[in-house]
Amino acid sequence: MVVELKRLNNPKNIASEFTNKIIKVCGITQDPKTKDYMLVILDDKCKKCDFVCHTRRFQQNFQNWTSGNYDIDSFIQNTQLSAHGDVKGALEWIPYNRLYDIKYIIENKFGKIYRANWIDGNINSYWSGSAWDHKNQNWLRFDTSNMFVNLKSLNTLNNLTLEFMNEINRACGITQDPETKNYLMVLSDGCKKCNKICNAIYFQQKFINWTSGNDDIDNFIRNTQLSAHNDTKKALEWIPYDRLYDIKYITENKFGKVYRANWIDGNINSYWDDDEGYWDYKNQNWKRLGTSNMFV
Ligand SMILES: [Zn+2]
Ligand SMILES: [Zn+2]
Structure with missing residues (x-):
């Protein structure tokens, strides 16, 4: 000691x-x-921060919970151990009895989806420094009593990192159905970072609609989209070849062969930086710059 x-x-x-x-x-x-x-x-200080940071508070609580599964425990603990000054990426173990009104919604290729209310609500990660309530020695939470969450079955426990990679902005924690023994991800509706439905969430909602056919390319594109919070400029898209026409071979340089084409849809409009700039609420889709004739 x-x-x-x-x-x-x-x-x-x-x-x-x-x-x-x-x-x-x-x-x-x-x-x-x-x-x-x-x-x-x-000696309770964090070696990295030189004070009692969020990582230390999570660590002090390790003995008070377990998922009953070693891999899940260490996965959650690792997200908490990298919290330090920012709780956004930290997951929690959420006992099933902290959830109520659990309703089955749908099954898609990613698994079964349920809807529920979470009694405690998410740790308030909006202001990085203020997530801890010093008076009550506990976490400050966004919405104590009625936070809507989505539950998504965990297909495999072998690759939790991969399963959670596509949900980084929404994942609050993991729970277990005591009857089926199935483990479920607990996901918020909005973005944990922005505390609302931001560009990253809009992109996320469309993940099921496209694939490049290659996992590495899919993950690369998804990662650029998952960090698009309030700016879509660096977000890439999967563009089906049939959305391009008039494809002409131009030249071959040291980078490879170059073609020229028209892109039917055009780029997502990232000209205006404000929150409302990119998403067309009426059509539930992206606003685009040159719809119909963008040269690429
Ligand atoms: Zn620290
Ligand atoms: Zn966001």
Whole structure:
């Protein structure tokens, strides 16, 4: 056990040395040489942050929960251990009895989807620093009592990283149906980072509509889309070949063969940076710059 020793400046004022609740004082000792009295403090600081960061708070709670599965425990713990100043990427173990009104919705190629209410609600990750309630020594949560969540069955426990990669902006945690013993992802409706339905979520909703046929290319494109939060400029799309016409061979340079073509749809309009700029609410699709004749 690692402890820290802090000299008691004034033993008469010992009470004031205890006021900082973050510091866990285990006891008092005395240096036999200097005769100084010292507080023995549990070393709770994060080595990286040099204070009690979110990672340490998660860590202090590791003993209080388990999924019953070693791989899931370590997967969740790892997301929490990389939290430090930002809880957005951290997942939680969510006991099934914290969910109610669980309704089966649909089964798609990614698995079964359910809808439910989560009693506790998500940890408030909107302001990175303020996710911890010092008074109650607990997490501050967005919506305590009625947060809607989606539950999605975990197809395989072998590759949790891959399963969660496409849900990074929505994944709150993992739960287990006590009857079927199936593990389920708990997903928020909106984006955990933006606390609303942002561009990344719109892209995510369309993941089921396209594939390049190659997992690496799919994941590469998806990753650019998943970080598009309030700016679509760097987001790539899968463009089916039949959306291109008048394809002409131009030249071959050191980068390979170059063709010229018309793209029927045109690029997503990223000219206006504001939130409402890209998504066409009426048609539930992207607004595009040159619909019908963009040269590529
Ligand atoms: Zn830290
Ligand atoms: Zn977002």
